């Protein structure tokens with residue numbers, strides 16, 4: 001990312017990009033802390049859990065978890081960089097899962113209709129979130145808690161009304177099962193590959209396209225961003241629609257993988273995605289973060305979440321580790337951010 | 350100043366925030382190649398006035414004309430698209446963004462990347478660094494540095510450099526010299542004169558008489574949201590302007606100070622430094 005001519009510690013050796021420079025440059029990136037965290041966590045479980053953890057099955061166990069959270073964590077992270085939160089994803093995931101299961105399972109309509117309806121539902125909830133946040137000027141934390149309960153209630157009510165049950169089965173046709181719900185090599189969910197696709201799109205949007213610049217500006221200073229000519233309202237709604245869409249996508253994938261959908265479930269995604277994002281170095285108050293960080297945070301979280309089952313430790317210890325990790329990550333990220341801020345080339349003019 | 354069509358004209362502009370009336374029946378003209386100094390006490394409504402011109406606020410009533418045509422700015426972008434570029438009193442830069450990215454917020458340069466258009470970081474950094482260096486801040490030589498690591502004055506200079514870079518017709522500066530050192534402040538004044546020479550209309554808000562006197566062609570004084578005085582250079586003395594800037598209230602006070610000064614300085618008023 002940085003031009004190759006700067007030395008971090010001493011300006012006098014400006015044109016020698018050595019190891020120190022590379023490390024220094026990395027230390028100023030938002031994902032610096034999460035990279036260290038991921039390596040530490042991986043080594044810890046590789047050593048304490050034995051060979052099974054580093055076998056394909058070990059990788060599959062946390063990759064499957066990471067992929068589902070990861071697809072939601074990406075837009076949640078981008079929203080957080082823009083200074084907003086979205087808790088309603090916890091209700092959108094089961095709701096879209098059920099939408100697909102009811103349309104294509106219960107009523108037997110073709111899958112494309114069920115999938116399109118589920119994704120459209122996610123987009124709609126996102127648009128409503130964005131609209132409410134803009135109109136009411138109530139913090140998005142509160143607004144999206146409200147829509148989360150509204151969606152949860154609607155899901156339960158409609159599910160019982162339409163099917164007389166709180167869960168619905170779906171038997172996807174082979175093509176859609178292969179596309180969204182199969183296990184590659186018998187253990188790797190196809191969702192992992194979708195996640196990679198979402199990562200590429202998110203990285204392009206946030207780091208390469210002008211759109212990304214708007215997101216950082218919005219999260220940095222909303223009023224100045226608007227004054228600078230950014231269509232902040234349209235941008236806010238778009239970002240909420242992105243998280244609604246991604247949550248619905250995960251819901252669709254879950255229905256395909258598990259071949260059934262329930263009214264409950266999905267709430268764990270709320271805190272888990274926020275934790276992945278914060279461990280990944282995104283500033284809770286907005287304006288700072290990266291896609292690489294979000295991905296590393298997701299992997300770190302998932303390794304702890306699953307790795308604990310490969311060790312002899314009490315699985316509850318996993319929660320303790322995640323809690324400690326979160327605190328450590330925030331402290332470490334603060335340090336790295338300060339380094340980024342005070343960095344100067346120290347050339348005398 | 351020739352009586353041609355003003356670049357910007359306000360006619361009976363009022364602005365209230367709910368029950369609070371901030372601007373009362375403001376009518377004002379700004380011509381190309383003219384520096385309008387907007388003066389007034391704290392809370393007089395100067396920032397509110399320029400925000401209506403920058404598209405931040407919509408006037409409650411009244412009209413804004415540009416080149417004689419009525420315009421209505423729904424958002425800051427509309428004003429920018431018309432060539433009105435503003436440095437607001439507060440904010441304007443983004444602490445956790447790099448210099449290059451912050452400079453081009455909302456107007457990002459792009460380059461082709463296959464079929465896609467991506468942010469042109471190199472151009473952005475080079476342009477931004479050159480713009481601040483032209484401002485006399487030569488310490489900034491890396492567009493990848495974060496804004497948060499710059500001093501207040503450096504940030505202010507960056508914001509002004511940005512406005513100058515993008516201002517095509519009208520340049521609005523709200524207390525641009527407030528955070529600046531002597532060298533940078535005089536540079537801002539030079540920039541204002543340069544913009545004027547290029548035919549831009551400049552609206553300049555300041556609390557410093559010296560700065561106003563140095564560049565102003567046209568002075569407008571707001572007192573509690575109303576236009577208390579509107580005059581051209583040379584029509585009023587420095588003392589009169591000082592009094593007006595103080596909101597007209599400190600008149601007696603200031604008079605005695607200036608008289609006292611003149612007594613001890615052989616009848617000379619305080620000399621204009623400009």
Ligand SMILES: Nc1ncnc2c1ncn2[C@@H]1O[C@H](COP(=O)(O)OP(=O)(O)OP(=O)(O)O)[C@@H](O)[C@H]1O
Nearest residue numbers: 366369371389390391392393394395396397398438
């Ligand atoms: N968004 C707003 N809502 C309510 N009142 C406002 C708003 N913006 C400004 N005001 C009020 O309008 C008045 C004028 O404010 P303004 O910022 O225009 O003053 P100013 O002349 O720029 O002062 P200063 O020299 O201190 O910058 C103040 O009394 C302020 O409280």
Ligand SMILES: [Mg+2]
Nearest residue numbers: 395396438523
């Ligand atoms: Mg002001």
